[in-house]
Amino acid sequence: MSRKRTQVSQYYVIAAVVAAELNHTLTYCKQINLTASNAQAASSRVGNAALGFKALTGFIDDLACYTMKAATDINILAHKASKLATDTARAATALKHFEKAKKNAREAKFASTIAPAVEKTSQNYQQLQHSFQHLINQMEVQLHELKRNLRTANILASICRIEACRVDVANQATFNDVANRVDNVANLIRQRVDNAIALFDGSSGQEAA
C-alpha cells in the first residue's frame, strides 16, 4: 500500500501542475483567436485575391476553440484528480492511524470493534484509488490527443504562407505574420502540453525505478 500512497501523493502534485500548465494554454488560445480575427479583417480588405486565405482563418479559429475546449476539459479532470487525491490521502491517513490503534489495543476488551471502521475505510480507499487512476489515465490520453491535434496548426501555417504568395507584395507581410503567429503560439501550447505529459512520464519512470 505504501507504493500506492507515494503514487497518489506524486499525482496530487502532478494534477496541480498540469492544471497550471493548461491555464497558460488558455491564454495562448485567446491569442490565436485574436490572430484569426485580424487575419479575417485583413483578407476582407485585400478582396478576391485573399479568398483562400479568408477560408483558412475559419480553420484557425476552429483550432483555437478546439484547443481551448480540450485544455478546459483536461483542467476539469485535473481539479477532480486533486480532490480525489485529497480524499485518498485522507483515507490512507486514517488507515495508518487505525493500524497504530489496533496494535496498541491488542489486549483491549473491545479491540475487535475497530474492525468494521477499518474494513469500510479500506474499501473506500481502494475505490478512491481506482477512480483516481482512471482519471489520471483519462488526463494522459486527452493530453496526447491535444498534442496530436496541434499538428494541424503547423499545416495551417504552411498553407497560410502558400496563400500569402497569391496576394500582392504589400499584403504578403501581413499574411506571413499570421502564419508565423499561428506557428509560434502553437509551439508555445505544444511546449506546455509536453511539460504536462513529461510529468506523467517522469512519475512512471520513478515508479518503475
Next chain:
Amino acid sequence: MKSQLIVETPTHKWIYFGRDPEKPEKIIDTNQYMLVTDKKALLMDPGGVELFAPMLANIVKHIPLEQLTHLFASHQDPDIISSLGLWDQTLPGAKLYSPWLWEGFIRHFGMSNITYEPIPDEGSRLVLDQVEIQLIPAHYLHSSGNMHVYDPAARVLMCGDVGAALEDHDVDIFVDDFEAHTKKMKFFHQRWMPSNRAKNEWIERVRKLDIDFMCPQHGRIFRGEQVTQFLDWFEQLDVGKTG
C-alpha cells in the same frame, strides 16, 4: 495513554484519558473525557490528529466502538478537534455538538459523514439514554464561541480551557496542593483568557452549580473544595494580559 474512571453513578460514568507518554514532545498535553451511559457514549474534546490512535486504542478498552455515538468540541482549536477528519471515517453515524459559531471553521478539519449539531449561544441540553447533561456557555474563555459540559447527576463540570495548567505529561491527574498548582495556571489564564467581564459572568454562572469534579482540558482535575478555591482564585485574577 492513561485512562481512569473519575466517577460512577447508577446510570453512567465519567472516564478520563490523557498523559500519553508517546505524545510528540512539542504538542501540548491534553485531557479527554468520556461519559458512558447504558448504550451510548459522549467523547468530549477528542483531541488532535496525533492523539487519535492512542485515543481509539484506549476507548475500546472501555466500550465497543459502536457505543460511541456523540462527540463534543468546546471550541474550534486544533488540540480540541483536529482529529475530526479521522473520527469522521471511524464513526460516520455520530453527532458532533459544538458552538454554532464554529461550524464553518470546524468543517475544515474534514467532516463528510458526522452530523454537526450546533449549540446556540445560550447553551442547550443533551440526553443520552436517561442521562441529561447541560451544555453551558463559556464564551471568550478563551474562544469567542465556547461551551462547557455540566452533568448535574454526577456533579461534574468539563470546563475546557478554564482551570488549565501547563506542566509535565507524567504528573498526577488530580490537583493535590492547590496553592502550588496556581503557579502552573497563572500564565495560561492571564494570556489565553481575554476578558475579565466574560470571566466574571462565567464564575457567577458556575457558582450556582453543584460541582464535585471540575475537569479541564489541560492540567489536573479539581475535586471538592478545590472547585470553590479555584473560582475564588480565578475571580481575583486579572486576565487578558501579555506581561
